[in-house]
Amino acid sequence: MSVASASTTKATAHSAKAVIAAPKVPNAAAIKKEYGGQSITFIGDSVGGGHTRDMALAKQFSKDTGITVKVVPHPTASDASYSQLARVFTSHGSSFDVAMIDVVWPGAFAPYLVDLGPKLGKQAKLHAAGIVANDTVEGRLVAMPWFGDFGILYYRTDLLKKYGYSKPPTSWAQLFSMAKKIQTGEQAANPQFSGFVFQGNSYEGLTCDSLEWIASSGGGQFIDKGKVTINNAKAASILNLFRANIGVTTPRGVTSYQEGEAHTAFVTGNAAFMRNWPYAYSIAADPKQSKVVGKFNVTTLPHGPGGAPVGTVGGWQLAVNKYSKHPDAAIEFVRYMTSPAVEAFDAITNTNVPTIPAVAKMPAVVKANPYLKPQIATVARVTRPARYLGTHYNEGSKIIYQGISQILNGQDANSVLPSIQSKLDRLVK
Template sequence: MKFLSKKVATVALLGSLVVSGALAGCSSSSSSSSSKDGQTTITVWGMGEEAKSLPKIAKEFEKENPKIHVQVQALPWDKAHDKLLTAVASKQGPDVVQMGTTWIPEFASAGSLMDLSSAADKYPELAADNFFDGSVQTTKVDNKVVGVPWYIDTRVLYYRTDLLKKVGYDQAPKTWEELSDAAKKLKARGGNNYGISIDANEQSLSFMLARQNGSQLLDGNKPLFNQKEFVDAVKYMDSFFKNGSAPKNDIGLDAVAAFKGDGIVPMFISGPWMVKIINDQAPELKGKWATAVLPAKENNISALGGSDLSVFQYTKHKDAALKFVAYMSKPETQLEWLKLVNAMPANKKAWEDPALQNDPNLKVFGEQMKNSQPVPVIQQWEQIAQAFLKSNEQIFRGGADVQKTMDDFNQKAEEILSKK
């Protein structure tokens, strides 16, 4: 895969999270739950490659709850959405379902996700206070709580400490101005070197930067994409392309290849999976790279994704389903999940564990989570984000006027939001 490719997990450079909740694996023939001989069977639909590891956790749950059997089904990402729609229409689906955070509004509005607002009364593991505020935001739709945070995904800065030091930075850039300055100085090394990589096709990037510049993105149902805070953030992102410190096109290298060696691209923004990938694929870089919280303007808000666990509205085994979700919400369970699939825990207490506190590159993600927010939890957001990508391409590739382009995009967003 190529460096800067939109869908490569290893390259979310200055790009944000396309929402993480990918739905995974292989489907199964039956999705109904049952009770027999005093034992209840619940079905859990898992999403993403990690779902293949979910049965290991389920077995531990069954040891503590011998009267509940967990049947895990892994759904491939490209089939999951349609399969969920079929389940909603037929009212025959899983008891528990992993939901990518951007899918929550659609399925909650369809009435297919159980309201868990009072569930914490019986299962304190589900209480909102246990989780990062940004993750909790992803579970709320129309004043209902329709999910519980499971694992998180946010973005931080990756940088080559040795190369930054050579251009005068003993620490990571802490502000927008420092990030721009460092990128230009790194580009000035000459040759085919750049300062930073920015994937303009990552839809959340400009929204993340706009929030850092003080934009609220939306005021109720009114888009704010042609206001100064948002427009200036788009100009800032475009400045890296204009001054040549970021490559405008695919440079033919994957993320690790561009990061190691001479450091063709010595800075990028990405998610937690890159820590293991760099350690595995570039062990010679040990001591020469680090992660840091994002540089700030008005703030340093990062994009937030991940997955939630929801209970299907039509489950016949509500208590068993909630008991499983509560088990998955425990810090010790989420730490075990971290060991299995390297997914960062949503439970705040889990971050006190030495496995995370003693790894400086992972610890940064816990710090950044204190200032991370999901995209607006509305059904129309994906359509708005796709419309933005088309507008933004006119700017960084075609040199279109930023204000005029954002005026047009804002009007398009108004049209999208006006449709129910």
Template structure:
């Protein structure tokens, strides 16, 4: 074989299979079930498109556990993981461990909602590129509201009263294990989100204000948590104290609850062929304490960041841009009902046809309240864990909210020191 022919074969091999220049990447993500199938399919598309190979490192469903593992790997300078799927609140805490994507993504960042890009920007450094955004809503059984002549509730007191009535009537009709309302009350980050929503929508502030003021110890905040304590064992099962998102969805999707607080992903699953409530539910903004209060959903969302310890940073950045691309976000919206971070997709006909609820969700996340990660920075995890601990104690009957928040204020003041 001549040298010219050998060179031609080598070039063809590089084009078809990536050749010697192909990179092997790993991405850490908390994808399970349908989300894992979706991600693996997209990674397969990326591999076919680039010739690179991508391994999926699956993470725990709990964001708190996931963050803990990330911190261990990054602190050790782990080179095995190139791309990290990150929660919206982690940017200020992990910024020093990730590659600045500002220059590499300047050709696409203008396409995103400015607020989500800003949420991932720390000291002028774009830490991660947003893949999808999140804000929870109240899911409700529209068939049961119609059956009993009820309207979707607008206040927490109305939700409680309606949930109680529907629970009583459905149990009288033979569903002895039917509940009025399910949500996430386990002692983890999800409880911080739930409790922040109860407090903010009651005029009680947002735990720590943007100027650094610790505001959680106030009457409106305490009243919001005490109100939620009254739901446990009445319209919500005692077991809700151990519920995270999937436990909540399990009760809801089997037709055993009238209302559920959850994230957008549950919409597509609730309309799946194996769902007992397919076509029987709708969504609405979270209630408020009283007319004039602002509905407050916790700002969520997931992003893709490149480890500064990666040996394949160029290929990793290419993967991040692919996962946050319009093409992938559209598929994610259609197949998983995840909210896009690109405004143009909210006018997409295919998304509107497959996920008609999505257009109505846009104002929910645009008015979402951020957790105080930007102000607390590297201390946010401690702030959150102390907060959810105080709330969980209250919900479990270990002290009133006023008592627990008074102690919490002392703890947060000590944690803050001279400054966050």
């Protein structure tokens, strides 16, 4: 896409954001008659414009149905959100009725969730079959797909042109080389400028990012076919490449960055490249929040020697707490939030990936979300090892991201990976 067409797309996305209203609730009269006056609490989003979206949708739902919805944003770090929900579930608490849960959590939380199949099974058929299968545990539909995610590369089109590059990097080595050249040039006028930012903090986001680095370099996906594989030469090589670039082409503080810190650096004009999720597109395209409107584009992430681009599968589902005092009202809220109209609204206003294939193909949705174009959207997806770790997923991911954090903070990957391997082996066996 040219800079001009990228600018047009961003302007379209921004104008759409300004004029599109939250969809009305279908069959609202019947819902109001049955459940009007009840109150439910929704543990919702906290990243990017997610909370603003949740508030707008909850307000519309309450207005149409008479069901009051209290929206509480979850902690920004996914693993902290997991712990919050786990505490309530294990105590059989009813402090919330609906919660957004990460794509890797259905197996762990299934015993505490309502089977949505009887009421939402028909609507579930509209969503991608693979995600529905992920959300089905022992024949029970314990969550409904809400929006998807995969890692993508954001880059400054104006700076690539300024420094003589005709296209974005395709390899990690090329990215660091380009980042260094651009950073050196830009820091003369802006000492805060960095070549590349990503999610380097010791949290779930680092598990996602490092999976992309390793898998795109032929180093596997941490656990492959039930066997822990992270301790291998290709994994060590790419991790050491990233270690060598901390404080060189990245800010030294990138090891404390989560999604928000990364997108802030990029949209304020202080980074040439950024790894992030699609939600950040709406922020970078918004003149009220961004200094790079019309000056950026997105593409697939780079790859290592002999590898191919990949994107970590992310995404969020909506689930109903089995201990809710108003489960039926909660199910109606989930029905609304996972409907085609709401998915289209979310994609256009907040650039989240639809889980309904028909919505992802809508012209207005594609226009607002360039990452849905085939050359980006068809990138190979890699999954975190939730299927192998089961209820131990959070523990296993912590082993991974804490180990990777040690590497980014200076330790040689060859001295850290054996420890990660042995700890994961104990969990898998």
